[in-house]
Amino acid sequence: MTDQLRGDVVLRVNGEDRVVNLDNRSTLLDALREHLRLTGTKKGCDHGQCGACTVLVDGERANSCLLLAVAAEGREVTTVEGLADEDELHPLQRAFIAHDGFQCGYCTPGQLCSAIGMLAEVADGMPSWISADLTATPDLDDDEIRERMSGNLCRCGAYAGIVAAIREVADG
Amino acid sequence: MRAFRYARATDPGAAAALVTSQPDAVYLGGGTNLVDLMKLGVLRPGLVVDVSRLPYDRIEHLPDGGVLIGGAARNRRVAHDEGIRRRYPALARALLSGASGQIRSQATVAGNLLQRTRCPYFQNTATPCNKRDPGSGCSAIPGAHRDLGVIGTSEHCVATHPSDLAVALAAYDAVVEVRRPDGAEVLVPIGDLHRLPGDTPWIETVLEPGDLVTGVQLPPPPDGAVATYRKVRDRWSFAFATVSVAAVLSTDQVRLALGGVAPKPWRLTATERMLAGTDPSDDDVRAATRAAFTDARPLPENAFKIELAADLVAAVLRDLRTAGAVR
Ligand SMILES: Cc1cc2nc3c(=O)[nH]c(=O)nc-3n(C[C@H](O)[C@H](O)[C@H](O)COP(=O)(O)OP(=O)(O)OC[C@H]3O[C@@H](n4cnc5c(N)ncnc54)[C@H](O)[C@@H]3O)c2cc1C
Ligand code: FES
Numbered sequence: 001m002t003d004q005l006r007g008d009v010v011l012r013v014n015g016e017d018r019v020v021n022l023d024n025r026s027t028l029l030d031a032l033r034e035h036l037r038l039t040g041t042k043k044g045c046d047h048g049q050c051g052a053c054t055v056l057v058d059g060e061r062a063n064s065c066l067l068l069a070v071a072a073e074g075r076e077v078t079t080v081e082g083l084a085d086e087d088e089l090h091p092l093q094r095a096f097i098a099h100d101g102f103q104c105g106y107c108t109p110g111q112l113c114s115a116i117g118m119l120a121e122v123a124d125g126m127p128s129w130i131s132a133d134l135t136a137t138p139d140l141d142d143d144e145i146r147e148r149m150s151g152n153l154c155r156c157g158a159y160a161g162i163v164a165a166i167r168e169v170a171d172g
Numbered sequence: 173m174r175a176f177r178y179a180r181a182t183d184p185g186a187a188a189a190l191v192t193s194q195p196d197a198v199y200l201g202g203g204t205n206l207v208d209l210m211k212l213g214v215l216r217p218g219l220v221v222d223v224s225r226l227p228y229d230r231i232e233h234l235p236d237g238g239v240l241i242g243g244a245a246r247n248r249r250v251a252h253d254e255g256i257r258r259r260y261p262a263l264a265r266a267l268l269s270g271a272s273g274q275i276r277s278q279a280t281v282a283g284n285l286l287q288r289t290r291c292p293y294f295q296n297t298a299t300p301c302n303k304r305d306p307g308s309g310c311s312a313i314p315g316a317h318r319d320l321g322v323i324g325t326s327e328h329c330v331a332t333h334p335s336d337l338a339v340a341l342a343a344y345d346a347v348v349e350v351r352r353p354d355g356a357e358v359l360v361p362i363g364d365l366h367r368l369p370g371d372t373p374w375i376e377t378v379l380e381p382g383d384l385v386t387g388v389q390l391p392p393p394p395d396g397a398v399a400t401y402r403k404v405r406d407r408w409s410f411a412f413a414t415v416s417v418a419a420v421l422s423t424d425q426v427r428l429a430l431g432g433v434a435p436k437p438w439r440l441t442a443t444e445r446m447l448a449g450t451d452p453s454d455d456d457v458r459a460a461t462r463a464a465f466t467d468a469r470p471l472p473e474n475a476f477k478i479e480l481a482a483d484l485v486a487a488v489l490r491d492l493r494t495a496g497a498v499r
C-alpha cells in the first residue's frame with residue numbers, strides 16, 4: 001500500500017525491467033511513450049475505441065490507454081518495438097509491407113500487436129462471435145479476421161491489405 | 173484526472189478495509205470502464221484498490237453440471253473455456269459479442285457486471301444527468317435517447333445497462349457472489365443486482381460500500397437445452413447492443429432476457445410463461461414479447477425497440493427450434 005500519488009514502478013517491457021517514477025494517473029500508453037520513449041505505440045482516441053495503442057500484456061491484447069501503468073507492474077508487456085528479432089522483422093511486419101497493409105502507418109503498431117494476439121487466440125482454438133460452431137477448430141476466413149480485428153480502426157482504410165497480410169501469416 | 177492513491181490488494185479483507193477507509197475509494201478490475209470514466213472526469217476517486225490479482229479467477233465446472241466463475245476471471249478466458257462454450261453457449265456468445273478482442277482480454281467478470289451506462293449525458297460532465305449529479309435533471313429524455321431504455325426506466329433516468337454478459341447470466345439464472353467487508357458471503361440473483369432508477373437513479377446496484385464481487389454461480393442449464401445470444405446493433409462488430417436477446421430453450425422451458433432496453437438485464441417472464449411448452453408461430457412469439465412491454469415507457473426516438481425485440485425473439489426462437497436440438 002502506498003500513501004503516495006506517485007512512485008517507482010517496475011515495468012517489464014520487451015523482456016527488460018525498466019524502473020520509472022510515475023504519477024499513478026499515468027496509463028501504460030503514456031508511460032511507454034513519454035517515459036520510456038517507446039513511441040511506436042500510438043495514441044488515437046485514448047478511450048479504448050480505436051486500437052492504435054494496442055500492446056501485448058502477458059501475451060494477450062490490451063489497449064494500453066485504458067491500463068494504468070501501476071496496474072501493469074509485474075506483467076510482461078510487448079510493444080511493436082519488441083516484435084522484430086534484431087534486424088529480422090516479424091513475419092507479420094513483412095507481410096504488412098508486402099500487402100500494403102498501411103498508408104499513413106499510424107494504426108499499424110496497434111494492428112500488428114493485435115493481430116499477433118489474435119492469431120495466438122486462434123491457434124488456441126478460440127471462437128469468435130461469428131463462428132457458427134463455438135466448439136469447432138476456428139476456420140480463419142476473411143470475415144473471421146475482420147470480426148476478430150474489429151477493435152483496430154484504420155483511418156486510411158487500408159483494411160484490404162491488413163486482412164491480406166494477416167491471412168498470409170495465418171496460412172503460414 | 174484527479175490524483176489518486178493506488179493499492180494492489182493481496183487479500184480480500186485488506187481490500188475491503190482500504191475501500192471502506194475513505195468514501196471516494198473504488199475497486200479496480202481490468203480498468204476498461206473505470207479508467208475511461210476517470211479520464212472523462214465522471215469518476216474522481218481518491219483511492220484505487222486493484223482487486224484484479226485476488227485469487228478469484230477460477231472457472232470451475234461442478235459435478236452437478238453447474239459452473240463457478242470468479243469475479244476476476246477475464247472475459248476472454250471465460251468465453252474461451254471449453255465447458256462454457258459447450259454447456260453455456262449463450263454466455264460464450266454474449267461475451268464474444270462485447271467490445272473488442274483487446275477489451276475482452278482485460279475486462280473482468282465483476283467489472284463487466286458493474287460497468288456504468290453508456291448514456292452520452294452520463295459520460296459528459298458538461299450536461300445535466302441525475303445519475304452523475306443527483307437532482308440536475310435528465311438530459312436524455314428531451315435529448316438523444318434513441319439508444320436508451322424503454323422499460324424499467326423512470327421520469328428521472330432512462331439509461332440502460334450496457335453489459336452483454338449480464339443478459340446471458342440472467343437467462344441462465346445466475347447468482348452473484350458478494351463478499352461483505354465483514355467477510356460474510358451473500359448471494360444475489362443476477363436479476364436483483366442492478367436497481368431500477370426510480371427517483372434515485374444514482375443508486376445503481378444493491379451493493380453496499382466495500383462489497384466485493386467474487387464470482388458468479390450458474391446452475392446447470394435445463395436438460396437438453398439449446399441456447400444462444402443475438403445482438404442487433406448499428407454496425408456488425410464492436411458496438412453496444414441496440415437490442416439483444418439471450419434465449420435458453422428446452423422442451424418444457426423458455427428463458428428470455430433482453431439487453432439494450434432497460435437499466436438491467438430484462439427477463440421476459442410474461443413471455444416465457446406464455447410460450448413454455450408450446451410450439452408457437454412467429455406471430456405468437458411477437459405477441460408474447462409485446463405482452464412483456466405493457467408497462468414500457470418508450471420515448472419518441474426509441475419506441476422502435478419494442479417491435480425490434482419482438483422480431484428478434486421470434487427469429488431467435490425459430491432458429492433455435494430449426495437447429496434441431498429442441499423437439
Ligand atoms: C470501446 C468500448 C466498447 C465496449 N463495448 C462493449 C460491449 O459491446 N458490450 C459490453 O458488454 N461491454 C462493452 N464494453 C464495456 C466493457 O465490457 C467493460 O468496460 C468491462 O467489462 C469492465 O470490466 P473491467 O474489469 O475492466 O472493469 P473496471 O473498469 O475495472 O471496473 C468497472 C466497475 O466495476 C467495479 N469493480 C471492478 N471489480 C469489482 C469487484 N470485484 N467487486 C466490486 N466492484 C468491482 C469498479 O469499481 C468499477 O466501478 C466496452 C468498453 C469499451 C471501452
Ligand atoms: S488510443 Fe487506446 S484504443 Fe484508441
Ligand code: FES
Pocket residue numbers: 101102103104105106107108153154155156157158
Ligand atoms: S494506415 Fe493510416 S490509419 Fe491505418
